Amino acid sequence: MNTAQLQEGIRDLNLTYLMLAREMIKQDKSAAIFRLGLSQELVDLIGGLAPAQVLKMASCNMLLCSFRFDENILLNMVTDYSKSRMMAQMHAAILMSAQSIEEAAAV
Numbered sequence: 001m002n003t004a005q006l007q008e009g010i011r012d013l014n015l016t017y018l019m020l021a022r023e024m025i026k027q028d029k030s031a032a033i034f035r036l037g038l039s040q041e042l043v044d045l046i047g048g049l050a051p052a053q054v055l056k057m058a059s060c061n062m063l064l065c066s067f068r069f070d071e072n073i074l075l076n077m078v079t080d081y082s083k084s085r086m087m088a089q090m091h092a093a094i095l096m097s098a099q100s101i102e103e104a105a106a107v
Helices: 003-027 029-036 040-047 051-058 072-079 085-106
Strands: none
Touching: 003 029, 003 040, 003 051, 029 040
């Protein structure tokens, strides 16, 4: 994969993420804050972007989203395919939601 392909992939991912985030924010702001792991201020900012601003942001050469699998336990819970898969995923969601609240409180 060359640099141009990599940058195109990043742009496509950014655009998809921003469009999904805007749709989630429009439908249910509280759920978007929880699911995206973003602060109220950032959700308001993304929700208020004009289409041209979304395209301009998506064109930057770095990822705008980040994965919240900072801990192996979260990754294992989400990818575990045992009988208690649903319970493990709910537990992971609870842990991730607490993580975003702690980050928002630090800001």
